[in-house]
Amino acid sequence: xxxxxxxxxxxxxxxxxxxxxxxxxxxxxxxxxxxxxxxxxxxxxxxxxxxxxxxxxxxxxxxxxxxxxxxxxxxxxxxxxxxxxxxxxxxxxxxxxxxxxxxxxxxxxxxxxxxxxxxxxxxxxxxxxxxxxxxxxxxxxxxxxxxxxxx
Numbered sequence: 001x002x003x004x005x006x007x008x009x010x011x012x013x014x015x016x017x018x019x020x021x022x023x024x025x026x027x028x029x030x031x032x033x034x035x036x037x038x039x040x041x042x043x044x045x046x047x048x049x050x051x052x053x054x055x056x057x058x059x060x061x062x063x064x065x066x067x068x069x070x071x072x073x074x075x076x077x078x079x080x081x082x083x084x085x086x087x088x089x090x091x092x093x094x095x096x097x098x099x100x101x102x103x104x105x106x107x108x109x110x111x112x113x114x115x116x117x118x119x120x121x122x123x124x125x126x127x128x129x130x131x132x133x134x135x136x137x138x139x140x141x142x143x144x145x146x147x148x149x150x151x
Contacts, residue, residue, distance in 0.1 A: 009044060010054070011037075012054055012065060012076060013055035013081070014080040014083045016081055020033045020036070036137050039137070040137055063089050074099060075144040076102070078094075079103075080121050084119050085116055091123060100148065101124055101126055102126060104128075105128070106131075
């Protein structure tokens with residue numbers, strides 16, 4: 001892939017992920033969201049992608065970003081945080097897209113509280129990667145790359 005043909009991957013992070021590094025490090029690890037972003041940028045460059053990495057505690061802002069990505073975004077990697085388990089609005093926005101969506105979680109949501117076992121993101125996602133800490137994001141990027149390479 002040449003420099004002029006780089007594709008953009010949108011990485012969206014939901015509520016409280018801005019607190020990574022200090023928030024429950026026994027569950028979420030000690031890396032910050034900036035650390036994850038930097039790792040994503042490095043990996044994306046080797047694959048020929050650019051990363052647009054964003055975080056919001058606002059459901060409406062996340063929905064707006066999803067709606068705006070059509071046309072200039074190749075795929076979305078989404079860690080919707082707690083909105084994963086509550087947001088029909090995010091699901092509705094994702095279902096309007098014609099690009100790959102990978103659901104991402106740092107922790108294994110199926111080993112946690114029962115309410116975390118249900119995802120409103122999953123019906124719109126090509127797949128889910130969870131339980132690998134910050135490496136979940138890299139695995140999601142690789143998964144998106146594999147899907148996009150087949151097109």
